[in-house]
Amino acid sequence: EAQVTQNPRYLITVTGKKLTVTCSQNMNHEYMSWYRQDPGLGLRQIYYSMNVEVTDKGDVPEGYKVSRKEKRNFPLILESPSPNQTSLYFCASSTHRDRGREQYFGPGTRLTVT
Amino acid sequence: EDQVTQSPEALRLQEGESSSLNCSYTVSGLRGLFWYRQDPGKGPEFLFTLYSAGEEKEKERLKATLTKKESFLHITAPKPEDSATYLCAVQGRSNDYKLSFGAGTTVTVRA
Secondary structure, eight states: OOOEEEEOSEEEEOTTOOEEEEEEESSOOSEEEEEEEETTTEEEEEEEEEETTEEEEOSOOTTOEEOOSSSSBOOEEESSOOGGGOEEEEEEEEOTTTTTSSOEEOOOEEEEEO | OOEEEEEOSEEEEETTOOEEEEEEEEOSSEEEEEEEEEOTTSOOEEEEEEOSTTOEEEETTEEEEEOSSEEEEEEOSOOGGGOEEEEEEEEETTOTTOOEEOOOEEEEEEO
């Protein structure tokens, strides 16, 4: 089954404690992206990757890091989480031809930073 | 900066009561406008892509249309299973890899 998986699905942590949210896709997609979703603000792009070792900032990259060492994986790293990073996070992927348009989304990770 | 505004924020419909959702956008050279559906507790699911004014796409009870400034998602004779949040997104010529999303319209269809 073609899918994007994220782990963990739920996470409660404290300010300053480094964390990583993993994302993996099994569709051999070149393009992957991370979004955060907040009430009233919609989906906002954090970082995206066009292929292995190629990443770029989205609209809200501050406080986040990413890496793309393998085609299937695109982890999101919060080096020092703060309460304003409490949000619902989605990873997505698509083929290079689509250039990020018709994206397959993961199930989401709900993060709470206290 | 690309911007997307969706209205209304919420829409409550009786089963069979047709209605339309609006997506207004400003973008520097539209490459595409996209509609997604999001069910509670799940990630968005792709519905349609529209590329140029006058274009229309249909899927079951949903029909998406596009003008130079806005898009409409028409829901004809909705059923309870059409209840979801509908998201609109645009991609401009300034960045091939970036989508800008609206905040969504939450549709509730009562039986």
